Amino acid sequence: MSLHQEIDYGTPAPKSGKPVTLTIDGFKVEVTEGTSIMRAAMEAGIKVPKLCATDQLASFGSCRLCLVEIKGRAGTPASCTTPVAEGLEVSTQSARLKNLRRNVMELYISDHPLDCLTCAANGDCELQDMAGAVGLREVRYGYEGANHLDAVKDESNPYFTFDPAKCIVCSRCVRACDEVQGTFALTIDGRGFASAVSPGQSEPFLESECVSCGACVQACPTATLTEKSVIEIGQPEHSVVTTCAYCGVGCNFKAEMRGNEVVRMVPYKDGKANHGHSCVKGRFAWGYTTHRDRILKPMLRERISDPWREVSWEEAIARVASEFKRIQATYGRASVGGITSSRCTNEETYLMQKLVRAGFGNNNVDTCARVCHSPTGYGLNTAFGTSAGTQDFDSVEEADVIMVIGANPTDAHPVFASHMKRRLREGAKLIVIDPRKIDLVRSPHIEAAFHLPLRPGTNVAIINALAHVIVTEGLIAEDFVRERCDWESFQSWARFIASPENSPETVAAMAGVPPETIRAAARLYATGGNGAIYYGLGVTEHSQGTTMVMGMANLAMATGNLGRRGVGVNPLRGQNNVQGSCDMGSFPHELTGYRHISNAGVRASFEADWGVPLDSEPGLRIPNMFDAAVDGTFKGLFVQGEDIVQSDPDTQHVTRGLSSMECVVVQDLFLNETADFAHVFLPGSTFLEKDGTFTNAERRINRVRKVMPPRAGLADWEVTLKVAAAMGLEMHYAHPSEIMDEVARLTPSFAGVSYEKLDALGSVQWPCNDQAPEGTPLMHVDRFVRGKGNFMVTEYVPTDERTGPRFPLLLTTGRILSQYNVGAQTRRTENVVWHREDVLEIHPHDAEQRGVRDGDWVKLESRAGATSLRATLSERVAPGVVYTTFHHPDTQANVITTDFSDWATNCPEYKVTAVQVAPSNGPTEAQDRYRAHSRESRRIAAPAK
Ligand code: SF4
Ligand code: SF4
Ligand code: SF4
Ligand code: FES
Secondary structure, three states: OOOOOOOOOOOOOOOOOOEEEEEEOOEEEEEEOOOEHHHHHHHOOOOOOOOOOOOOOOOOOOOOOOEOEEOOOOOOOEOOOOEOOOOOEEEOOOHHHHHHHHHHHHHHHOOOOOOHHHOOOOOOOHHHHHHHHOOOOOOOOOOOOOOOOOOOOEOOOOOEEEOHHHOOOOOHHHHHHHHHHOOOOEEEEOOHHHOEEEEOOOOOHHHOOOOOOOHHHHHOOOOOEEEHHHHHHOOOOEEEEEEOOOEOOOOEEEEEEEOOEEEEEEEOOOOOOOOOOOOHHHHHOOHHHHOOOOOOOOEEOOOOOOOOEEOOHHHHHHHHHHHHHHHHHHHOHHHEEEEEOOOOOHHHHHHHHHHHHHHHOOOOEEEHHHHOOHHHHHHHHHHHOOOOOOOOHHHHHHOOEEEEEOOOHHHHOHHHHHHHHHHHHOOOEEEEEOOEOOHHHEEOOEEOOEEEOOOOOOHHHHHHHHHHHHHHOOOOOHHHHHHHEOHHHHHHHHHHHOOHHHOHHHHHHHHOOOHHHHHHHHHHHHHOOOEEEEEOHHHHOOOOHHHHHHHHHHHHHHOOOOOOOOOOEEEOOOEOOHHHHHHOOOOOOEEHHHEEOOOHHHHHHHHHHHOOOOOOOOOOOHHHHHHHHHHOOOOEEEEEOOOHHHHOOOHHHHHHHHHOOOEEEEEEOOOOOHHHHOOEEEEOOOHHHOOEEEEOOOOEEEEEOOOOOOOOOOOHHHHHHHHHHHOOOOOOOOOHHHHHHHHHHHOHHHOOOOHHHHHHHOEEEOOOOOOOOOOOOOOOOOOEOOEOEOOOOOOOOOOOOOOOOOOOEEEEEEOOOOOOOOOOOHHHOHHHHHOOOOEEEEOHHHHHHHOOOOOOEEEEEOOOOEEEEEEEEOOOEOOOEEEEEOOOHHHOHHHHOOOOEOOOOOOEOOOOEEEEEEEOOOOOHHHHHHHHHHHHHHHHHHHHO
16 A cells, blocks of 8 residues: 555646647647646646645745746746646746746745754655755755744644744645635735744634644645644555545545554545545544543443443353343343444444344334434425435535525534635625524625524524515526426415415514515525525424425425525535435334335345345334333343433433343443443444445445554444344345445445445445436436425424523524534544533623623523533623533533424424523532542443453
């Protein structure tokens, strides 16, 4: 294996244009109009020396190293800023050019430390390469005069250093932060010789606006910006292309390695979801994989109050099988089940549901997607016939109006947010529908046309009001609706939506949004050109989550915003493989590809392949498993890669359910909260330790490639095979590719997927089959998958969770950039420097009424429970609304969430809880108990480790 080198063509490729022919160094070259001479030369294999140019950034023309001669033109133009033209005759080499380039390099080197041998970038430095390329042999100017060699290093960022002594002021970092990331955190301060790169107002990186995406580090051609891991470990010697295991964007990375040690994760330019960009999590926060808290040996105990005992894999697996068999013999076949994880690969998830359906003989399998995006599957399937987003990410480049609903992309889907921000800076209009003033509402060079700060729980009222304006003001795309949609369903929806109860004027007071803002936003979406909707958990995690998904689908159909680039209805999936875990048949009522278990034909194909009869009745959903456990009929649970105690609603009910079971098996990287209730702990493997695939929010199936052996000896898929065998179900796969072959054999939308194809194409978006052998970037192009688009009547039914005198405020929850979900991984990395604890955002007006000051401890109480955390005063939330994150277990945020859930899918209503906030002295008794319990768990685990 070698270090995977990507060619840098110097300037970006033009999007389209006529072919142009020119001659470079005597060779005829044909390129697209708008290509730079530098890129044309590079495409022809002729390397032009360069320092300030890179194909990730628009050309800048500052270093003067890339000079060329053009026949008939005076001077020596910079090839990076000069576009090709028909018939040009270009020379990249001549005595004059050599001389000029050498002079330029001489000036650079005369103000650069000559410590190449001990420099961390030795061997990976473009300045060094260029000195070689131009044949620099001597530097005539000494080091005596003014220079920057004593400039002080900034080591404040936990992941990279900034050594201004090595800076050549090429501006690549500044441009990367502006153009690629869109944060505008860097500037060039001063002029001429005094000019220098500066984060913010000459602040250390850590205190500046920098969000640690790493784009500047990636762009820097010298050792000025360098990953600390490279400084510590040295230059990598091989690399493997794989996929980030954090969020649903699904960025591809080159894992650059020395032996089995990761030196750095470099965003992969050919990654179709990220195009060479990254965020702080995927780029830097992989240290958890080697964290000392990893449990690397299987463990057993008789009772959950006993200490853990380390055992062999054989003993642990035998115990799982014997316990599950005993429980089924005593309490019946349906008394056990399993939970799959959206963090695991498709192949692992597929095997888990197969273990339950074919090995346990029931359909008691569910997934953590239940608590996030299950309404997406149900709602979009009902409207369009597919349980997935309609577009690829690149589609946003043609959107004219972008509507972001209940999502906070800059924190939760940062790389896509950067992509979207680029389009917004080009002039697309933005509508944000969110109770909170998220960063997108106003950030450098971006300002939302409309922000609808609705009261939590009124999503459906607002989407109906937007549709009301469109229907009653005659803004319907009638041709589209008549041709593509079910006309009858449209008519009954239009009648319903036009009624006065859905008008902005009726809805305004209840939703907290002025009617004129609703009207103006609706007009903009319907008439502003291509309208694209992007949404997140602020849509789904409601008692009307599914209704809201249908409401957005109605709006898109009514305005003809489907079936082409720049439009669509797009869920931004939370975890890396939420889409995949749903595709792989993790829900109790569905086999792979969303086919109902009661469908005899589909079931028969699985029965024939697996060689076992399958139950035709849907099994238990996660909340029903806990109900049944409390009732005494559900006794054994295998939880793979999911911390249900921390992430599921109504913690007390979850823990009561788990405590009632006789065998709880937890497979995870760390001893998580759920493991406190487990009898068997099986070590999990990280994404770096196994092969497989993840499917991102745009249905893109990306390869995950093993870069190191599983630290506990087995990858998760191998463990499932062994458990199945011990249960009497033989499954034979030599490699995860064979699992995917089986998925393809049994699932029409995956029929054309294979590892061979993924390796050849990089990735594919399902459906991938004979009709679409290379996958499907855009869905529903000529017709909806279900035939005609289906309008659903979306009556607004207020949630039962109401504010009142006891609980007058509404709590809503969200995420922060540096942390991920329940924080199990990111809390075990340096990312904690940005977020050491969860805090409660409260409007200054509400705080003042309660005597709460910034930084005070407050008690947050709902009718379900209470917790304490620190308050931060913020006008991001409206009066009456408070907000927190749930990344730290001792916040116990889910102690206060209620058991209300979506009517169709049971997705919990995390986004609306009526609460009261009052000053407090510190953690609640329950938190103290929890902390004591955690200490005790760690003590119990300690001897085993
Ligand atoms: S790490 Fe990212 S956000 Fe920070 S300065 Fe560099 S490019 Fe800008
Ligand atoms: S820090 Fe690196 S990329 Fe930025 S101006 Fe200096 S040399 Fe160029
Ligand atoms: S945007 Fe998501 S997938 Fe990409 S690097 Fe960040 S966490 Fe990973
Ligand atoms: S690479 Fe063209 S001017 Fe720097």
